[in-house]
Amino acid sequence: MKKNIILLIIVVILAVVPLFINSEKEFGGADGEAENVIMEINENYEPWTESFWEPPSGEVESLIFALQASAGTAVIAFGFGYALGKRKRDK
Numbered sequence: 703m704k705k706n707i708i709l710l711i712i713v714v715i716l717a718v719v720p721l722f723i724n725s726e727k728e729f730g731g732a733d734g735e736a737e738n739v740i741m742e743i744n745e746n747y748e749p750w751t752e753s754f755w756e757p758p759s760g761e762v763e764s765l766i767f768a769l770q771a772s773a774g775t776a777v778i779a780f781g782f783g784y785a786l787g788k789r790k791r792d793k
Contacts, residue, residue: 740747757763 757766
């Protein structure tokens, strides 16, 4: 139990410290960075696909991302719970 608490504290520190170190920088996504690198390599590059739906605002996009993350977390938590329940049942 003590080991889990120490690991949890380390994870929180690893997540929070970079936010304070780079507090004045804007965090962007990997898609924007990839686009910048591609344009540096080949200025004439034209994307060969497009999004079939563009969210009406950044808030909607964030909501969809949060829902997707929540659904993924629920699936993983269900899997862990199922495995734990199965192990307890078999004992």
